[in-house]
Amino acid sequence: MTLRLAFMGTPDFSVSVLAELIAAGHEIVAVYSQPPRKAGRGMAEQPSPVHRFAAEHGIAVRTPVSLKSEEEQKAFADLDLDVAVVVAYGLLLPKPVLEAPRLGCLNLHASLLPRWRGAAPIQRAIMAGDAETGVMVMQMEAGLDTGPVLLAEHVAIASDTTAGSLHDRLSEIGALLMVRALAALERGQLQATPQPEEGVTYAKKIEKEEARIDWTRDAAALDCHIRGLTPFPGAFFEVMRDGKPVRIKVLRERPVAGSGAPGEVLSLEGGITIACGSAALHIAELQRAGKGPMKAGDFLRGFPLAVGERLV
Structure with a gap:
């Protein structure tokens, strides 16, 4: 048995989920994605990764700027869906959209909710020094990532984990988790567990000014900060x-013993060792602008x- 569904997603993280749903044989009648954005040297409009992937597989793609209008909500309802799968779509779903599919809307979120609700859960988990994170399938409701959890997978965050490596791993695990969730949904065997009221944190969007390295911070904290911003936007320092x-940009580093004025170059043997507010960082890989x-x-x-x- 297959489900009639719409997929709603935008970035690379979402593509593997869409690919697994196609492989599982579900009837994907429409894909929703963010509108094309101007990018590249020529600033030509570029479709999102999900848009491109769906088009390559012959699936109709819709790119509304908003879902708030009655026209868009009716168009969504007219799809006559069993379920909608939402993965990093980037638009809020109004109540009429949430209620249109017969079995509701399922969201894949890259954290262990209620920790790191919001826009940047992968980066924030590493930047905060969390020992583990994960992916969760939840039933969507009007609040921001507040719905009950249906399935979850835990993933350890190692000392060399970067936002890039964790992004790829959680995308792969999440894709398989969503396929499992839909199979259980078809059988009526999904159990919803309300999120606890304690432990709520918010993963706010990464701001440009956060990428500058503050050498007055402890080396261990800077290590987490840098790995959480690798490869994008990339933590950086400046030299006059x-x-x-x-x-x-600093691409690969590790905390080491050392002391000096914050930002001082302590050694150039086998890498670049820089003093921090406490201890030091040994930099193994860098990238100069351009x-x-x-x-x-x-x-x-x-x-x-x-x-x-x-x-500096």
């Missing part, structure tokens, strides 16, 4: 050259730093 700041990623040794050959130099 010819009276101008040169921006440099250049590709480089190991620290290669970077220093083209952009020398000096022991005792201060980074």
Whole structure:
């Protein structure tokens, strides 16, 4: 038995879920995604990753700017859905949309709710130093990620986990979890567990100013912060050259022993060791603005730093 459904998603994270639903044989009558955005050097309008994937598989794609109008809500209701699957769509679903599918709307969220409700759960979990996170399928309701949990998978956050690696892992696990959830939904065997009232945190959108490295912070905290921003938007510091700041992203590092003024270059042996507010960071891979990623040794050959130099 298959379900008649609509898929609602936008970024790369959502694509693997859509792919698994197609492979499972569900009848996907429409895909909803954010409207094309201008991007690239020519600033041409580019469809979202979900939009492109759906179009390649011959699925009708709808890209409304909003779902608040009666016209859009009627068009959604006319799809006569069993269920809607929502994965990082980016638009709020009004009550008429939530209530239109016969079995409601299921959302895949990349955290262990109620921790990290909101826009950036993957990054915030790493930045906060959490030991684990996960993915959850929940029944959607009007609140922001407040619905009851239907299925969950826990995932450990290792000392070298980055937002990029965790994103890919949770996307794969979440895709399989959603397929399981729909199979159980068909059988009437999904059990809804209300989220606890305690432990609620919000994963606010990553702001540009957060990407600058504050060397006065503890090295362990900076390690989490940097990994949570890797690869995008990328945590950075600046070095003054010819009276101008040169921006440099840190791609791979680890906390080490060391002391000095925050931002001071302590050593250039086997990498670049920088003093923090407490302890130090040993940087193994960097990326200068306009250049590709480089190991620290290669970077220093083209952009020398000096022991005792201060980074900002």
